[in-house]
Each structure stands twice: as structure tokens, then as C-alpha cells.
Amino acid sequence: MQRRKFLKKSTLSSAGLVAAPFVASAGSLSTGAKPKAHTALFEGYPMVIATWDVPNATAKAWEILENNGSSLDAVEQGVMVEESDVDNQTVGKGGRPDRDGHVTLDACIMDKDGNCGAVVCLQNIEHPVSVARKVMEDTPHVMLAGKGAEQFAYEKGFEKTELLTEKSRKEWLAWQETSRYEPVINIENHDTIGMLCLDAQGDIAGACTTSGMAYKMAGRVGDSPIIGAGLFIDNEVGGATATGVGEEVVRTVGSFLIVELMRQGKSPQEACEEGVRRIIAKNPDYKDFQVGFIAVNKKGETGAFCIHPGFSYRVYNRKGHFNPVSATYITP
Ligand code: SD4
Numbered sequence: 001m002q003r004r005k006f007l008k009k010s011t012l013s014s015a016g017l018v019a020a021p022f023v024a025s026a027g028s029l030s031t032g033a034k035p036k037a038h039t040a041l042f043e044g045y046p047m048v049i050a051t052w053d054v055p056n057a058t059a060k061a062w063e064i065l066e067n068n069g070s071s072l073d074a075v076e077q078g079v080m081v082e083e084s085d086v087d088n089q090t091v092g093k094g095g096r097p098d099r100d101g102h103v104t105l106d107a108c109i110m111d112k113d114g115n116c117g118a119v120v121c122l123q124n125i126e127h128p129v130s131v132a133r134k135v136m137e138d139t140p141h142v143m144l145a146g147k148g149a150e151q152f153a154y155e156k157g158f159e160k161t162e163l164l165t166e167k168s169r170k171e172w173l174a175w176q177e178t179s180r181y182e183p184v185i186n187i188e189n190h191d192t193i194g195m196l197c198l199d200a201q202g203d204i205a206g207a208c209t210t211s212g213m214a215y216k217m218a219g220r221v222g223d224s225p226i227i228g229a230g231l232f233i234d235n236e237v238g239g240a241t242a243t244g245v246g247e248e249v250v251r252t253v254g255s256f257l258i259v260e261l262m263r264q265g266k267s268p269q270e271a272c273e274e275g276v277r278r279i280i281a282k283n284p285d286y287k288d289f290q291v292g293f294i295a296v297n298k299k300g301e302t303g304a305f306c307i308h309p310g311f312s313y314r315v316y317n318r319k320g321h322f323n324p325v326s327a328t329y330i331t332p
Contacts, residue, residue, distance in 0.1 A: 041325065045198035045300040047317040048074060051243045051292065052191045053324040054314055057081040061197055062316040071197040071205035072111045072133075079107075079129050079207045082193045086165050090191045093126050094165045095211025097172050099179075100218050103163035106225035107132045107209035108143075112235040118143040118225040125153045126161045129209045132225070142227065146219075163211075175215055192224055194231060194241025196296045204296070206231045206239045212246070222246020228256035237263045238298060240271070243311065244291035252278045258295050268295035268303030269328075276305050276330060292327055305329065 042049070046065035048058050061078030065071070083092025083105075090096065097103045107128035108118035117136025120143065122128045131153045135144050144152055154160070164172075192210035199205075208231040210224040223229035223246035230246065232255035233239040240258035242249045249255075254275050261271035272293040280286040292306030294313050304313050304327035312324035 041302060042315045042317055042319075042322070043299050043301040044317055044319075045202055046071075046200050047296070047300045047302075047315065048078060048195060048197045049294050049296055049302050049304075049313060049315045050078065050195040051193055051241065051294055051311075051313050053312055054082055054193055055321065056085070057193060057195065058314045058316040059321065061195060062321070065197060065199055068200055071199040071203050072109070074197040074199065075195045075205045075207035076109060076129055076133055078195050078197070079193050079209045080127050083127050083129065083209055086167075088191075088193075089168055089171075089214075090211055091193055091209055092128070092211065093161065093163050094168055095163060096168050096214035097164055098212075098218050098220065099215045101164065101169070101172055102218065103168070103211055104218075105163070105209070105211055106221055107207070108225040108227055108231055109133050109136060109205070109207040110227060110231055110233040110239075111136070111205050112203040112233070114234070116142055116227045118227060119145070119149040119153075120221045120225045121146045121219060122149045122153070124150060124160045124163065125158050126163070127158070129207050131156070131158060132207075143225070172215065192243045194224070194243055194294065196233075196239040196241060196294065198296065198298075198300050202298060202300075204233050204235050204239045204298070206233045206241055208241050223249035223254070226250060228253045230255060232256040232259045234259050234263070236298070238268060238296050240268075240275070240293055240295040242291065242293050244306070245289040248279050248283060248286075248289060248291050251282055254279065254291070254293060258293055262295065262297050268297050268301055269305065270303070271295055272303040272305035273328075276307060280307060280330065294327075 048061040061074040064074040086094030104121045105128040110116040117132040194208040196206045229250045231241045240255040258271040258275045292311035295303045311327045315322045
């Protein structure tokens with residue numbers, strides 16, 4: 001793989017925003033300051049960062065952090081907002097089904113002590129992240145799958161819920177007309193949500209939840225519920241989470257890689273860039289898929305990077321609730 005030129009010409013850097021942290025009002029981030037490479041856009045804690053344009057989710061997490069809640073509660077309740085939002089067709093209720101018409105959900109959660117829980121291919125439950133938390137807290141295991149995860153959820157008091165909405169059902173029926181397996185990923189305004197929070201104590205937690213690729217093969221699981229791939233937290237160092245084609249993220253254990261790169265001294269931004277570089281180095285077809293990472297370190301400094309333009313993220317900290325910020329990207 002030849003070295004690629006990094007072109008960082010997203011709306012963010014072209015607006016001169018890279019060296020402009022802590023500008024309060026959403027939508028007016030520009031200060032005219034000269035962009036400086038690898039300067040964190042945001043820093044300090046408590047804070048929340050999440051993939052995609054998810055203002056309600058980040059606001060919910062912030063509400064918890066502002067009231068001195070834990071980062072673990074904040075990430076859980078934050079991503080639950082998207083799980084309940086039927087207009088978000090990539091997460092929770094309203095998510096697009098697999099090719100057989102079943103909505104199957106994947107989620108994981110990780111706390112400051114390195115405890116983690118996950119569910120994969122879970123059906124009929126609106127809040128997979130909460131089931132993942134129960135796996136973490138109430139079982140000796142890390143991951144439950146399919147029917148076993150569903151049964152466990154009922155035992156824990158979760159209600160059976162129809163996840164397939166009329167809108168998603170109609171779209172699936174239309175897809176069947178052609179039945180080509182070409183999952184379209186990351187073109188929506190919001191997508192799989194990965195969220196990282198630092199609470200007032202500076203402790204980090206993360207969560208990631210998704211309905212996976214639309215019209216995937218039955219039983220397909222991506223990166224999102226895989227600890228180390230879709231999400232990783234190390235409270236000594238920082239956290240990272242991914243969005244995009246899970247098969248590519250898994251091959252580099254992307255989130256774990258980014259946290260380890262931060263441990264070695266890279267900034268969150270540098271670590272995300274290297275994480276993306278590793279992925280494209282393994283796959284010459286990277287022009288055809290998207291992967292994006294966000295990361296945060298112990299200071300609350302953030303980073304974000306992706307392959308193609310179009311991936312954005314949200315940050316909420318003491319200085320304000322920031323508009324979706326476009327991640328910088330590699331232009332193939
Ligand atoms: C998956 N990573 O299942 C998820 C999908 C996703 O933006 O993140 N979409 O592969």
C-alpha cells in the first residue's frame with residue numbers, strides 16, 4: 001500500500017476550527033485562528049462525545065454528568081435515546097432488519113474498571129445497551145447472543161417489543177424487489193451510536209449500539225458489540241469507538257488499537273488517524289466503504305477521523321453543546 005496523502009479539508013479545518021476549542025455557541029465555532037495540526041478541538045471534563053448527529057443523546061448524557069452522575073450511567077442513558085428513536089433506522093427500535101426481515105441488535109458497554117458486557121443478535125428488546133450492562137453487572141460473562149440474550153433480558157424484566165416499524169418494513173420489502181446484498185452504510189445523518197463520557201471525576205466509560213448493516217445476512221455481527229473493535233476503554237489512558245463497516249474495524253481491533261496508540265503518547269487525533277491508516281493499508285478497496293473513529297484521552301481531549309467525508313460527531317462539555325463537527329478524513 002502506497003503512502004497516501006492526507007488531505008484534511010473537511011468543513012472543520014477549512015473553517016479554521018482546529019485550534020479553536022471551547023467556543024461556546026453551537027454553530028459559530030470559527031475564530032479565524034490558524035489551524036494547528038493535532039490540536040484537540042475539545043478538552044476538559046466532564047464531557048461527552050458521540051458518533052453522528054445525535055443532539056438528544058448527547059444532551060441526555062450531559063444532563064447526567066452535570067448532576068455529578070457517573071460516566072457509566074451517562075453513556076447508557078445517552079445511547080438509549082437513539083435506541084428509542086424510531087427515526088434512527090440504524091439503532092434499536094425502527095432499525096433496518098436483516099435480509100429475512102428480523103431486526104437484530106448488537107450493543108456493548110464498558111466501565112472505568114475495565115468491566116464490560118455485550119449482546120449480539122438480540123431481537124425484540126428495545127434497549128440492548130441496558131441488557132449489555134446487566135450482562136456486565138449480573139453475570140460472570142461478557143457476552144450473550146441471540147435467544148440466550150433475549151431470554152436473559154426477559155428474566156431481568158425487559159419487555160418484549162416489536163422493533164420493526166412500518167417504515168423499515170416497507171423499505172425492506174422494496175429492497176426484496178432487487179435483493180442485491182449491497183449494504184449502504186454511513187450515508188444517513190445519524191447512524192450507529194458510539195458514545196464516550198468522562199464524568200466529573202475524570203473517569204471514562206463508553207457504549208456502542210446498532211442494528212448493524214441493513215439487510216445483512218441472518219446472524220451477521222459487526223464490530224459494534226465486540227470489545228476492542230467497536231469500543232474500548234482504558235481508564236488510565238482513554239477510550240475509542242467506531243462506526244462504519246464492522247468487518248473492517250474488527251480486522252484491526254480498531255478501538256483497542258487507538259487506545260494503545262494513545263498510551264504510547266499519541267494524541268486522540270493522531271491515534272484515530274493511525275487507526276484509519278491501518279484499515280486502509282489492509283484493504284485496497286477502501287474507496288468503497290466508510291469507517292470512522294472518535295477517541296478521547298484522560299484530559300478530555302478529543303480526536304476523530306474517517307476514510308471519506310461525511311462522518312460527523314457531537315460533543316457536549318461545560319463550554320456548550322457543539323454542532324455536528326465534521327471529522328477530518330483521508331481522501332482516496
Ligand atoms: C456494523 N459498525 O454493524 C456497525 C455499523 C455502523 O455506521 O457503524 N454503521 O458494522
